[in-house]
Amino acid sequence: MVKRIPVGAHYGLRDWLAQRVTAIVMAVYSVLMMLIVLIERPSNYGTWKALFSHQWFRLASLLFALSLFWHAWIGVRDILMDYVKSTAVRLALQILVILALVAYALWSVQILWSIQ
Amino acid sequence: MKFRIYRYDPEKDTKPTMKEYDVALEPTDRMLLDALVRIKSMDDSLSLRRSCREGVCGSDAMNINGKNGLACITKLADLKEPVELRPLPGLPVIRDLIVDMSQFFKQYHSIKPYLQNAEPAPEKERLQSPTDRLELDGLYECILCACCSTSCPSFWWNPDKFVGPAGLLAAYRFIADSRDQATNDRLDDLEDPYRLFRCHSIMNCVDVCPKGLNPTRAIGKIKEIMIKRMV
Ligand code: SF4
Ligand code: SF4
Ligand code: FES
Numbered sequence: 001m002v003k004r005i006p007v008g009a010h011y012g013l014r015d016w017l018a019q020r021v022t023a024i025v026m027a028v029y030s031v032l033m034m035l036i037v038l039i040e041r042p043s044n045y046g047t048w049k050a051l052f053s054h055q056w057f058r059l060a061s062l063l064f065a066l067s068l069f070w071h072a073w074i075g076v077r078d079i080l081m082d083y084v085k086s087t088a089v090r091l092a093l094q095i096l097v098i099l100a101l102v103a104y105a106l107w108s109v110q111i112l113w114s115i116q
Numbered sequence: 117m118k119f120r121i122y123r124y125d126p127e128k129d130t131k132p133t134m135k136e137y138d139v140a141l142e143p144t145d146r147m148l149l150d151a152l153v154r155i156k157s158m159d160d161s162l163s164l165r166r167s168c169r170e171g172v173c174g175s176d177a178m179n180i181n182g183k184n185g186l187a188c189i190t191k192l193a194d195l196k197e198p199v200e201l202r203p204l205p206g207l208p209v210i211r212d213l214i215v216d217m218s219q220f221f222k223q224y225h226s227i228k229p230y231l232q233n234a235e236p237a238p239e240k241e242r243l244q245s246p247t248d249r250l251e252l253d254g255l256y257e258c259i260l261c262a263c264c265s266t267s268c269p270s271f272w273w274n275p276d277k278f279v280g281p282a283g284l285l286a287a288y289r290f291i292a293d294s295r296d297q298a299t300n301d302r303l304d305d306l307e308d309p310y311r312l313f314r315c316h317s318i319m320n321c322v323d324v325c326p327k328g329l330n331p332t333r334a335i336g337k338i339k340e341i342m343i344k345r346m347v
Contacts, residue, residue, distance in 0.1 A: 005276045008305070012313035013342045078316070081309065082273040 019074045022067035029064035052115045065108040069101040117141055117151060118198035121162065125211050132209070136198070148195065149176055149188040163212040171326060174261030177204055178213050184263035184324040204266040206275065219275045220262045220282070227279060227287040227305070232298035248294035255289035255334060257327050258282060264321035264331055270314040277310035281321035281331030284312065288334035291341065303342055312338060 042048045051057055076097050084090040117139055124132035137155050145151055149169055156162050164187075166176040171189040179202040180190055187201075207215040233242065265271045265280035279287065287306060290296045306312040312335065321331040 007277055007308050007311055009308050009310070010304070012307055012309040012311075013339065013346060015309070016313055016339065017343065081314070082270070 015074050015077075019071060022071040022074075025063060025067040026071065029060060029067075032060065049115060052112070058112045058115075061112055062108060065112075066105060069105050073097065073101055117192065119151070119155065120198045120200045121155070121212070122202040123162070123212055124209050126209065134200070141192070146192060147188055148180065148190040148192055148199070151192055151199075152176075152187055152201075163210075163214050165214055172259060174259035177261040177263045177266075177326075179203065179205060184267045186261060186263070186326045189326060204262055206266045206272040207262075215266075217262060220265055220280070221260075223265070223275070223279045223283040224260065224286060226311075227283050227290070227302070228298070229286045229290065231290065231293065231296050232301075233295055234297060242295045244294055251292045251294070252289060254329055255285060255292060258285055258289075258329055259327060261326065263324045263326055264329075267320040267324045268315075269318060269320070270316060274310060274314055278314035279306070279311050281315070281335070284315070284338065285329060285331040285334045288338050291338060299341075300345075303338070303345060306338060307342060 036042070036051065040047070040051070042051055052061070077094060080090050080093055080097075084093060119137040119139065120134045121137060122132055123129075123135045137159070139151060139154050139158065141151060141154065145154060147169075149166055152162075152164060152166075156164070164176065164178070166188065167173040168175075169188045171186050174186070176187040177184060178187055179200075180187070181196060181200050184204060201213060203209050203213050203215045207217065207219065210216050231242075260282060262282060264285075265275075265282045268281055270278050271280040284306075287302060291299055291302050296302075315332075315335050317332055317335075319332050322329075322333075325331070
């Protein structure tokens with residue numbers, strides 16, 4: 001019997017690009033964070049809280065978190081594609097990963113905007 | 117010179133073994149293939165492929181001290197003893213150093229490795245400017261030895277779905293060809309999370325290619341053209 005392998009999902013480039021763009025966002029945020037720690041030297045709860053009460057900083061942090069989750073999704077899916085051979089198991093694991101990442105994203109929003 | 121060679125006959129043996137050989141070489145034995153031919157004259161049960169003995173046909177690719185290469189252009193003087201020889205990794209072994217290359221060639225054929233041009237062929241030949249022709253350098257020289265694809269982890273995990281470095285190099289050879297008119301179809305065919313995007317730029321392929329070719333660069337070029345097409 002000839003085993004036919006269906007391919008041609010017509011995506012791949014978008015994810016590959018997203019992986020690179022999200023990596024840049026994370027790198028920029030990390031540098032920004034390092035500069036803040038070096039220059040502003042937030043040392044106690046009060047100064048950290050003041051930092052996170054800026055709306056722009058919350059947004060930047062959220063952007064970082066979303067980039068991280070999106071990046072993680074592509075990376076984890078790549079690992080599953082490489083190593084998990086059963087389609088059913090792969091699909092189940094992918095769904096679990098997506099649900100977990102969406103939950104983390106919502107949780108990040110809650111944490112960032114709960115600082116008053 | 118001492119050798120340890122992978123021996124396996126799936127019809128007789130339950131599992132592969134490494135067999136030791138100690139051969140007295142002649143001064144004319146310079147390349148690994150010379151030594152293998154000598155070993156074969158001592159033990160004719162050893163199976164291997166070879167033909168051109170000058171790095172042109174691509175049939176004597178094998179894993180030499182852990183790295184894929186062609187026996188006929190690997191200098192004996194550069195090899196550490198005992199020289200460990202194994203078949204190319206990741207493909208089914210037919211016997212000893214001979215592997216079943218069907219999967220590799222199937223991927224090669226899947227990229228339609230021929231010129232596609234609907235215009236009627238001119239009397240003599242389809243012309244190309246020297247600059248356009250230059251684009252094909254570093255692409256057309258591939259001898260399909262499979263050293264690259266069988267050293268690529270992505271090809272080991274998904275040999276049925278990932279085209280592999282050799283196939284992708286060939287794909288870019290036709291995408292880059294000014295006489296080919298199927299560029300869009302070719303790009304469509306590769307816009308797939310498995311066929312092209314299993315490549316994680318590990319660059320094992322570049323490291324082993326005995327012809328000094330760079331499949332990773334070709335893969336990068338394909339992505340570049342896809343981006344141009346998308347944005
Ligand atoms: S790209 Fe190099 S290693 Fe790969 S098949 Fe062609 S010649 Fe062999
Ligand atoms: S660069 Fe890509 S094709 Fe080459 S060995 Fe790495 S994953 Fe395979
Ligand atoms: S025998 Fe032809 S490439 Fe080595």
